[in-house]
Amino acid sequence: MKKLASLLLVVTMSAMVFSGCGNNGSSSSKKDDSTFLIGGSGPLTGSAATYGLSVKQGAEVAVKEINDAGGVKVGDKAYKLDLDFQDDENKEDKAVTAYNTLMDNDINAFLGTVTSTPCLALTKNAYDDGILLVTPSASALDCTKYDNAFRICFTDPMQGEKLAEYAVKTLGKKKIGIIYHNDDDYSIGLEKAFTEKVKELGGEIVASEASASKDNDFSTQLTSIKSSKADLIFAPVYYQAAAYITKQASDAGMKIPFIGGDGWDGILGVVTEPATVEGAVFLTPFTATDSSVADFVKTYEAAYKETPNQFAADGYDGVYAIAEAMKQAGSIKNEDLIAAMTKITVDGLTGKMTFDKSGEANKDAKFVEIKDGKYLVK
Amino acid sequence: MNLFQSIMEQLLNGLRTGSIYALIALGYSMVYGIAKMINFAHGDVIMVGAYALFMGMTALSLPLPVAIIFTIVVCAVLGIAIEKVAYKPLRNASSLAVLITAIGMSFLLQSLALIIFSATPIPFKSIISMKGIKIAGVDIPGITIITLVVTTAIMVALTLFINKTKAGSAMRAVSEDRGAAALMGINVNRTISMTFAIGSALAAVAGILYICQYQSITPTLGALPGIKAFVAAVLGGIGSIPGAMVGGILLGIVESMSKAYISTELADAIVFGVLVVILLVKPSGLLGKLKAEKV
Numbered sequence: 054m055k056k057l058a059s060l061l062l063v064v065t066m067s068a069m070v071f072s073g074c075g076n077n078g079s080s081s082s083k084k085d086d087s088t089f090l091i092g093g094s095g096p097l098t099g100s101a102a103t104y105g106l107s108v109k110q111g112a113e114v115a116v117k118e119i120n121d122a123g124g125v126k127v128g129d130k131a132y133k134l135d136l137d138f139q140d141d142e143n144k145e146d147k148a149v150t151a152y153n154t155l156m157d158n159d160i161n162a163f164l165g166t167v168t169s170t171p172c173l174a175l176t177k178n179a180y181d182d183g184i185l186l187v188t189p190s191a192s193a194l195d196c197t198k199y200d201n202a203f204r205i206c207f208t209d210p211m212q213g214e215k216l217a218e219y220a221v222k223t224l225g226k227k228k229i230g231i232i233y234h235n236d237d238d239y240s241i242g243l244e245k246a247f248t249e250k251v252k253e254l255g256g257e258i259v260a261s262e263a264s265a266s267k268d269n270d271f272s273t274q275l276t277s278i279k280s281s282k283a284d285l286i287f288a289p290v291y292y293q294a295a296a297y298i299t300k301q302a303s304d305a306g307m308k309i310p311f312i313g314g315d316g317w318d319g320i321l322g323v324v325t326e327p328a329t330v331e332g333a334v335f336l337t338p339f340t341a342t343d344s345s346v347a348d349f350v351k352t353y354e355a356a357y358k359e360t361p362n363q364f365a366a367d368g369y370d371g372v373y374a375i376a377e378a379m380k381q382a383g384s385i386k387n388e389d390l391i392a393a394m395t396k397i398t399v400d401g402l403t404g405k406m407t408f409d410k411s412g413e414a415n416k417d418a419k420f421v422e423i424k425d426g427k428y429l430v431k
Numbered sequence: 432m433n434l435f436q437s438i439m440e441q442l443l444n445g446l447r448t449g450s451i452y453a454l455i456a457l458g459y460s461m462v463y464g465i466a467k468m469i470n471f472a473h474g475d476v477i478m479v480g481a482y483a484l485f486m487g488m489t490a491l492s493l494p495l496p497v498a499i500i501f502t503i504v505v506c507a508v509l510g511i512a513i514e515k516v517a518y519k520p521l522r523n524a525s526s527l528a529v530l531i532t533a534i535g536m537s538f539l540l541q542s543l544a545l546i547i548f549s550a551t552p553i554p555f556k557s558i559i560s561m562k563g564i565k566i567a568g569v570d571i572p573g574i575t576i577i578t579l580v581v582t583t584a585i586m587v588a589l590t591l592f593i594n595k596t597k598a599g600s601a602m603r604a605v606s607e608d609r610g611a612a613a614l615m616g617i618n619v620n621r622t623i624s625m626t627f628a629i630g631s632a633l634a635a636v637a638g639i640l641y642i643c644q645y646q647s648i649t650p651t652l653g654a655l656p657g658i659k660a661f662v663a664a665v666l667g668g669i670g671s672i673p674g675a676m677v678g679g680i681l682l683g684i685v686e687s688m689s690k691a692y693i694s695t696e697l698a699d700a701i702v703f704g705v706l707v708v709i710l711l712v713k714p715s716g717l718l719g720k721l722k723a724e725k726v
Contacts, residue, residue, distance in 0.1 A: 099550045100649070142550075235696065263695045267655075269645045272444045273690040280437035293552060293647065300646060305440070306563055306570035325556035325646050 089125065089385060091116070091375060092155030093138035093368075094148055095167025100293050101143040103319045104364045108167045108189050109138045110357050111368030114349065115376075125376045128383045134376070141166055145174035152178060161385055162187065162378075164371045167364065169193035169209075169239045176202060185390040187374055189367035192315070193238040197412030201391050204412055205367045205374065205403065206338065209242025212314045213289070215418045216243070216336055217250030220285055220312055228259045230283030230309070232274050232298060234290055235263035243289035243314050259283045266290075271298045272305060279307050288313045292320040295330075303329040310334075318363045320423075327426035334422045338403035339366035340430045346402050363403070370401035374408075439569045441691040442684065447575045447644075449683020450582035454637040455660030456667065456675035457589065458630030464606040464670040465626045466522075468529045472513055472536035474657015476631045478544060480506045480638030481648045485555055495558055503635045510631025511624050519620075544650035557643040578640050585636060586676055589629075593672060602626060606670065659686075666706050668719020677717055681705075 093112060095105030116134045124131040137158055139151035148171030155163065162185040166172040172191035179186045180199035188196055190206045197204050207215070220226050229251060234240035248258050260281035262274035275298065278286060286309050288298055295317050302309070303326075310332050317335035324330055341350045341360045349369065353361040374397065379385060382393035394408050404416035420431040455477065462470045483505040487498035517536050521529050561573030593599035604612040605622045613619050641656060642648055659682060667678025682702060689701040709717060 100552055102551050265695075269647070270448060272447075273441060273687050274695065276437060276440045276444060277691055279440075280434075296554075296647070297645060304563065304572035304574060306565065306572070323552070323554045323647065325554050 087130070087132055088135050089132040089162075089379065090135045090137060090158065090160045091372065092158065092160030092163050092165070093136060094141045094151040094155065094163075094165035094171070095138070096143040097138075097140035099142045101168055101291065103292070103322065103362075104190065105140065105143075105167045107362050107364035108368035108371075110353065111361060111365030112136055112138070112164060112189075112372045114353055114356065115369040115372035118352075119372070119376055125379045127379050127385060132379065132385065134372070141171045143168045143171060145171055147171070148174050149178065156182060160184070162375045162390060164189060164368070164375065166191055169196060170237070172196045173238065183387045185375070185378065185387060185394070187371045189371040190364050193242055201387075202412050203374070203394050203408050203414075205370045205401070205406070205414055206315065206363075207336075207418065208413060209239055210246035212336055213243040213246025214250045216287065216312060216314065217247045217254065217256075219334070219336070219420060220287065221251055221254040221256040224285065226285040227256045228283050229256060229285045229287055230260040230262070230278035230281055231258060231287045232262045232264065232271060232278060232290070233288070234266040234294070237266045239291075239314075239316065240266070240289050247287055247289065266294065268294075269297050270301070272301045275302050275305055275307060278309075279305065283309060285309060286311050289316070291316040292318065293323055295320050296323045299324070299329045299333065300326070315363055321426065321428070327423070330423050331426075332423065334420055334431070336418050337363045337421050338416065338419060339363040340419060340421055340428055342428065342430060349402055366402035370399060370403050370406075373401055374399045433568075436568045441687050443569070443571060443575055445684035445687030446680065447578050447683070448687065449680035450578055451637050451640055451656065452660045452663045452683050453676045453679025454582055454585065454633050454640075455656055456664040456679045457672065458634050459661055459664040460667070460669055460671060460675035461602075461626050461630050463664070465602060465623055466514075466518065468518065468526065469533060469661070470513075470518075470630070471530070471533040471657075472540060473630065473634060474653040474660070475537050475540035476506050476509060476634040476653065477638040477641060477656060478650060478653035479509055479540060480635035481555075481642045481652060482544060482548060483635070484639055484642065485553060485648055499639060502639060503632045506631040506635035506638070507628040510627040514624060514627040541650050541654075548648075548650060550650060552647040552649045555642050555646050555648050557646055558639070559643045574644055578644070581636065581640065585633065590672065598622075598625060662702070662706055665716055666709060668716025671716070671718045671720070674716055674718035
């Protein structure tokens with residue numbers, strides 16, 4: 054009996070070990086001469102899974118659209134696009150493994166990563182390999198440090214500055230409390246730029262409370278902000294933490310409005326009481342209720358039974374940017390593609406953008422308010 | 432808001448998390464007292480409780496009181512099963528073997544939850560909808576009131592059970608001296624099973640309070656409170672029931688106060704610093720009894 058039990062344990066354990074492998078390759082590449090393979094990497098499982106899935110699905114829509122229209126004409130040859138998207142769980146080690154797998158699959162351009170921390174872990178590898186890297190949504194400044202890297206979304210400091218202007222100039226708030234993660238590049242980047250800009254504009258940061266990104270209890274920090282008499286709280290965190298923070302603030306009887314960065318996008322999917330985020334404003338370059346993006350939203354909703362968010366749009370624009378670069382370059386050689394990036398204009402879902410030498414996209418910011426449990430463009 | 436109100440609110444924050452730690456620490460301490468082992472799978476019982484409540488309310492669509500009882504029963508049965516399958520065969524093995532088994536059990540539970548429910552957090556709407564109250568300018572959230580009432584009631588009931596009932600005496604006897612207790616006609620196996628059941632039922636309650644507070648369920652949600660509660664049990668004197676209560680609440684308050692008035696980054700360092708100091712001064716923990724080794 055004892056032997057049987059332990060045997061059973063061994064079997065289940067080893068079954069678990071093996072079930073971990075093999076299910077993360079989304080599409081194995083059947084590459085031929087007329088296929089241009091785009092490799093992607095982002096969290097498809099775990100607490101940031103929404104971002105990765107959205108980017109992947111947005112990119113899939115773009116790939117299908119381009120292929121249905123006959124592919125990308127490069128010189129006199131038409132290429133079909135194919136997407137190989139790997140799961141990096143928003144972890145550095147997994148991202149490097151995913152990237153190496155993609156390179157082994159012989160990708161032509163890299164769309165990723167979706168989040169900042171994994172992206173920073175592999176920028177140097179991508180630079181050494183000389184491949185074109187277009188990150189849809191990794192916003193840490195150093196993600197585009199190298200010449201081969203370009204970015205669709207705003208950088209952290211750009212977001213922080215635009216939010217500071219919005220808080221002080223548009224909302225007229227002068228006493229601002231901040232709650233951020235001091236172990237997360239995204240959060241620190243926004244917090245720093247925001248603080249500097251608010252001071253420059255004559256506002257005051259009355260409380261700046263740090264937390265860890267794995268935390269789920271923020272009541273201590275919120276109580277401190279409450280006693281600082283702040284009239285606005287800036288929370289540059291991802292949506293899951295934002296859901297904890299807003300819920301706990303409302304539990305503590307706080308009625309101070311919140312603003313946040315684009316990490317807040319998707320928050321309505323994880324809050325249990327929409328009233329706790331009512332009135333919150335966050336920055337985003339894309340919103341599904343815009344009439345100019347209606348076609349994309351329709352296709353996306355039909356395919357995935359959900360409304361696309363900013364990350365889906367970033368993924369979509371990322372694929373189009375790569376396609377534009379292919380056309381412009383007239384070749385699919387790495388160095389030609391990279392050189393073409395600064396010459397293209399992409400009329401994307403997240404705005405009309407051009408890229409400069411630093412790798413940043415030039416485009417405008419939009420603000421979204423949560424009203425009656427819905428996203429509302431300001 | 433003045434300094435007094437702010438300090439009071441921070442104290443309440445600490446008291447709330449501390450009382451959840453205490454509930455979990457009780458499980459560690461009771462099991463250690465009886466079975467002389469650290470049940471590292473205890474934290475994951477909290478997680479199982481959270482998923483059980485979620486499944487009870489969604490998949491089985493049970494009414495709330497039934498769902499709560501269902502959760503407690505699932506955890507109690509799980510506690511007994513863990514003991515029977517993993518620990519009982521090792522009762523006379525070296526303590527290292529038991530320790531490794533306990534860690535393995537913890538990973539097994541986490542991985543099973545990962546396979547069944549995946550790593551994506553499940554949003555869970557709190558089952559407690561009580562409005563907060565305001566006393567002398569101090570906001571007391573409804574969840575804090577419920578948590579404090581529930582944990583106090585459980586601690587009183589547990590103390591009475593252990594000190595006033597026959598089964599409680601049996602538990603104390605087994606923890607004093609297992610061999611002598613068996614000679615006195617106490618069913619040691621049943622007493623150990625009962626201890627695991629009670630400890631796991633307490634973890635179930637802690638799990639319910641925990642997800643009502645944080646409203647999201649993940650396969651690893653039990654890990655952090657589990658570790659903190661273990662520290663609380665050691666702080667209070669592992670094996671001692673009142674020690675676990677005092678240790679849990681003290682830990683919660685120290686954590687909250689150091690986050691609020693010293694530094695968020697240093698909070699964990701301060702918590703463990705306090706543990707080190709207390710163990711240096713009193714190696715058996717705050718309320719632990721130092722037993723002379725029989726040679």
